[in-house]
Amino acid sequence: MESFIDKKSQDKISIDALLDKINPLSPYGKVKKKEMPVYRPGQEDLLKKEYNLMAYLDNYYLDRDVISMLNHVKDISESVSRAESGEVLTAVELFEIKNFALQTMRVYKTFRDNKFYDEIRIEGLMDVIELLDPAGERINTFYIYEEYSEKLKLIRTEKNQASLLIKRIKKEIKDRMQEDYDIRMSLKGDIYLNKSEENLIRMLDEDKRLYCSDQTVSQIVYSIKNTDELDRLDSRINELRAQEEDEEYEVLKYLSKEVCKCNKRFKKNFEAIGKIDLVLAKLRQAKTTDSIPPTIIKEHRIEIINGRHLKTEEVLSKKNKSYTPVSIKLDRPATSITGANMGGKTVTLKMIGQIAYAVALGLYVPAEVCAIGLSGKIFISIGDEQSVEKGLSTFGAEIQNLAKAFRNVNDRCLILIDELAGGTNPVEGYAITKSIIDYLSDKNSISVVTTHFDKAAGKEVRKLQVAGLKKIDLKKLEQELLDNPGKGMDIIADNMDYDLIPAEDYDEVPKDAINIAELMGMQKEIVDQAKKYIEGK
Numbered sequence: 001m002e003s004f005i006d007k008k009s010q011d012k013i014s015i016d017a018l019l020d021k022i023n024p025l026s027p028y029g030k031v032k033k034k035e036m037p038v039y040r041p042g043q044e045d046l047l048k049k050e051y052n053l054m055a056y057l058d059n060y061y062l063d064r065d066v067i068s069m070l071n072h073v074k075d076i077s078e079s080v081s082r083a084e085s086g087e088v089l090t091a092v093e094l095f096e097i098k099n100f101a102l103q104t105m106r107v108y109k110t111f112r113d114n115k116f117y118d119e120i121r122i123e124g125l126m127d128v129i130e131l132l133d134p135a136g137e138r139i140n141t142f143y144i145y146e147e148y149s150e151k152l153k154l155i156r157t158e159k160n161q162a163s164l165l166i167k168r169i170k171k172e173i174k175d176r177m178q179e180d181y182d183i184r185m186s187l188k189g190d191i192y193l194n195k196s197e198e199n200l201i202r203m204l205d206e207d208k209r210l211y212c213s214d215q216t217v218s219q220i221v222y223s224i225k226n227t228d229e230l231d232r233l234d235s236r237i238n239e240l241r242a243q244e245e246d247e248e249y250e251v252l253k254y255l256s257k258e259v260c261k262c263n264k265r266f267k268k269n270f271e272a273i274g275k276i277d278l279v280l281a282k283l284r285q286a287k288t289t290d291s292i293p294p295t296i297i298k299e300h301r302i303e304i305i306n307g308r309h310l311k312t313e314e315v316l317s318k319k320n321k322s323y324t325p326v327s328i329k330l331d332r333p334a335t336s337i338t339g340a341n342m343g344g345k346t347v348t349l350k351m352i353g354q355i356a357y358a359v360a361l362g363l364y365v366p367a368e369v370c371a372i373g374l375s376g377k378i379f380i381s382i383g384d385e386q387s388v389e390k391g392l393s394t395f396g397a398e399i400q401n402l403a404k405a406f407r408n409v410n411d412r413c414l415i416l417i418d419e420l421a422g423g424t425n426p427v428e429g430y431a432i433t434k435s436i437i438d439y440l441s442d443k444n445s446i447s448v449v450t451t452h453f454d455k456a457a458g459k460e461v462r463k464l465q466v467a468g469l470k471k472i473d474l475k476k477l478e479q480e481l482l483d484n485p486g487k488g489m490d491i492i493a494d495n496m497d498y499d500l501i502p503a504e505d506y507d508e509v510p511k512d513a514i515n516i517a518e519l520m521g522m523q524k525e526i527v528d529q530a531k532k533y534i535e536g537k
Helices: 007-012 029-033 044-060 066-070 077-084 091-106 107-112 126-133 150-181 198-206 226-261 263-288 312-317 345-360 396-404 426-440 474-483 488-495 512-519 522-533
Strands: 191-192 210-215 219-226 295-296 302-307 326-332 334-340 369-373 376-382 413-417 448-452 464-470 497-502
Touching: 007 345, 007 376, 029 263, 044 263, 044 295, 066 091, 066 263, 077 091, 077 263, 091 107, 091 126, 091 226, 091 263, 126 226, 150 198, 150 226, 150 345, 191 198, 198 522, 302 345, 312 345, 326 345, 326 464, 326 497, 334 345, 334 426, 345 369, 345 376, 345 413, 345 448, 376 396, 396 413, 426 448
Parallel strands: 295 369, 334 448, 334 464, 376 413, 413 448
Antiparallel strands: 191 219, 210 219, 302 326, 302 369, 464 497
8 A cells, every 4th residue: 555655645634534434343354454455547347346346245234144144253264274284173273163164154145146246255164064063953062072983982981981880889878978977968978067076076087988188177077088999980080081082182183184175165255254344344434424436437537526525524523513525527637726724725635635545445435426537646745744854844845755756747646735835935936836737737647736826827727716705795794703703713614615616717816815814803904905915006
């Protein structure tokens, strides 16, 4: 992504406002999000296929089985890799593999039967389920079943029989002890006596069937001694446990080899699940932000109707203010946008950049309509570019970055420049701005430059102007300001028209800045003199 748009430019257009709302549910989808490709010129057909896939999966946006599968599948890729390398998987790993197979089979037919999108086709894993569930229980557990080995079955049978015999022998001894001494023993077969019961203690001390297992200041505990038969049975059980572990290991080794045979299908499903998950996450983001699929065109032009910059929209929403969408058509190499501060020029640049980058990532866009051709790179110069480390001035840093961008000016880039040369004196600033706009006017990139220099753009350049206060009744607005002291900036912002209108004719210089100064209470003498200067008097 760095080669397409640098991190600083990403931050300036607030691309995180888009990406942070894309939240895959599965580990495979999260990996896919990190690996999202950037679509460049020449890849229009691939991008169209991505949008067609999104439209297809929109049918499964709320499918319960799909959502449940994505929420419950675990990352078993490392276990599959271990099986591939000949390692023996643990029972826990086999449990997770079985769960993965069960979850994917829930949606197997849903995506296996689609005819157009191989990247979301789920491979069947019923043989894996049968392998790891030989008893046919189809429950979300794993056990080393006796069906895997006759030897294991015999070992467990003998071990269980020995355990039952131990329990029976101990019960018989316990029953005799309770009968002999008329006492109750604990479930474990222990006798708890108060040390004041001296006669009973003497008798139990002499009983060879018991031994003192514990005592405190006030209490003494007697437990049943193992008989020779119990010792023999305990020893046999320990031998059987060791044999059971050895045989279980052989079973795990066999199962690991069988899992390895399915590795290609597992990996295909990792990819398919990740793709399904990412696309559904992108669709959720689109619905949350009221975004639409753009129309992808081969030629390098951009047309946006009622586009929105999501971060600005969110900020305004928190202040209970509405966002005014902006429409713009960029079908010439260079476009200039003029207008006073508060006119939304910077936000419009950010909106263009955010939408262009969203399309390059295969996302829907926050607009009513969008027809767009892919760019090879996006370059953005907005705000203070001062480099403290290099000791450059704001203007110097801006020019350095522009020079770097212009090296790629014929590579079908999108170049967005805000308030060009705003950090230098007006005479030189105008000269540099006009020269740069002229330079960009015949190049193989789309460039948009916002500026206060109204006459900096030549005939070949599309000239736009923020409508601003052109259509506003200034007398009525002035009265509203008088009636609401302290709310001037908010009132002016609410009355600002952010539409971009053609400005091919500069005979009439926009006076928004002077109008705002007058409305905000600037001394009349100053305002009148400023108007005379504009009129050349």
